[in-house]
Amino acid sequence: MELFIITGTSRGIGLAFAERALRQKDTVVFGIARTNSSINPNFNFLKTDLVAEQQVNEIRFPIDEGFTKIVLVNNAGMLGDVKHLGEMENQSIAKTIAVNLTAPTLLLNRFLHFYASSKAQKIVINISSGAGRRAIPSWSVYCATKAALDMVSETAQQEQIEKGTNTRIFSVAPGVVDTAMQEEIRSVEQANFSQVNRFHELKKKGELASTEKVAENLFQLATHPEKFSEVILDIRTF
Ligand SMILES: NC(=O)c1ccc[n+]([C@@H]2O[C@H](COP(=O)([O-])OP(=O)(O)OC[C@H]3O[C@@H](n4cnc5c(N)ncnc54)[C@H](OP(=O)(O)O)[C@@H]3O)[C@@H](O)[C@H]2O)c1
Structure with missing residues (x-):
């Protein structure tokens, strides 16, 4: 049995990756987000707001009952305020750091400690x-x-x-992917984001990667980590 612990499973890359992992037999997924996606009987949902450090610390990892592989995917992320520094709300800065950096680091720290004596192959994929x-x-x-x-x-x-x-620990750039985050990027006014037209162009030309393709590449990384010698990776070079 293989265990995948994935943050941000309610939509986008995290949902597609959870669905891909569950297409494999003998796989159990623990999904962490604020919204449940309830995709499969082998999907277990842990409702958590990753902004709240206490909620992150209360996440209980599943006990290792003989898993052959345990994978942590720190996928949840947010863009935050798209503005110049000097024009942002401090609260928004702190929230973005909490979701994108504090929560994945806390989870990585606890994951390495909790499964230290596990015989399973352990893999961490930070998005x-x-x-x-x-x-x-x-x-x-x-x-x-x-x-x-x-x-x-x-x-x-x-x-x-x-x-x-x-x-094995990886930090993977997924490329420009067709998700809600890209919609959010395109909705910003040019006055606040000088490069917004580039993102409109990419969408217009159909150059955004699908979540299914990105999920498949991430799954290949989790399946064959030995094929990747570097920590810092970009899916577009897979
Ligand atoms: N899309 C791209 O082009 C692109 C490019 C480069 C990197 N990335 C990275 O890829 C990852 C996934 O992005 P995506 O495009 O799939 O984004 P998305 O569609 O906006 O999905 C974000 C996921 O993160 C979860 N999340 C956000 N805030 C959370 C919070 N406070 N607590 C718990 N969960 C939270 C959301 O769940 P809930 O809202 O239900 O909580 C959702 O499942 C992110 O780390 C992003 O930075 C994306």
């Missing part, structure tokens, strides 16, 4: 972004959280190597 690898005006907090997630992942992987475990 990062190309925006963490180049500055995009009006996305400062989003860019910063994704850059930090890349570094948390690289450091955690080096620590696992020092410990002599074979736990």
Whole structure:
């Protein structure tokens, strides 16, 4: 039996990945979000607001009863205010950092501790972004959280190597994917986001990746981690 713990399973990439994982036999998924998607009898929902640190700390990971593989996918994320620094609400900055960086780091920390003695193959996939690898005006907090997630992942992987475990940790940019987050990006006025037309063009030309394609690539990573030597990955190069 394989266990997948996935955040952000109510829609978009997280939902497609949960559905892909559940197409495999002998698989159980624990989905974490604010909204339940109840997709399959092997889908267990843990209602959690990842902004609330106490709720994140109250998440109970399933006991390992002989799983062959345990995968944590830190997928939930938010764009936050699309504005220049100096024009943003402090509360919104803190919320975006909580969902995109604090929650995945807390979950990664607890995951590594909780399953430390498990014999299962352990894999962590953090969903990062190309925006963490180049500055995009009006996305400062989003860019910063994704850059930090890349570094948390690289450091955690080096620590696992020092410990002599074979736990694999990845930080994956999924490309530009046709989800609600892209709709949100396109809905911003140009006055607040100088690059918004690029995103309208990508949509118009049909250049957004489907969630199913991205989920399939992520599933291949979880199935064959040995084919990937780097921590920081971009799905467009798979
Ligand atoms: N779409 C793209 O082009 C793109 C590009 C690069 C990176 N990414 C990254 O890919 C990941 C998935 O994005 P997506 O496009 O699939 O986004 P999406 O369609 O907006 O879905 C976001 C998911 O995150 C969950 N979430 C958001 N805030 C939450 C909170 N406070 N507590 C719990 N869950 C929360 C949502 O669930 P609830 O609302 O039900 O809580 C939802 O399931 C994100 O990390 C995003 O940064 C996306």
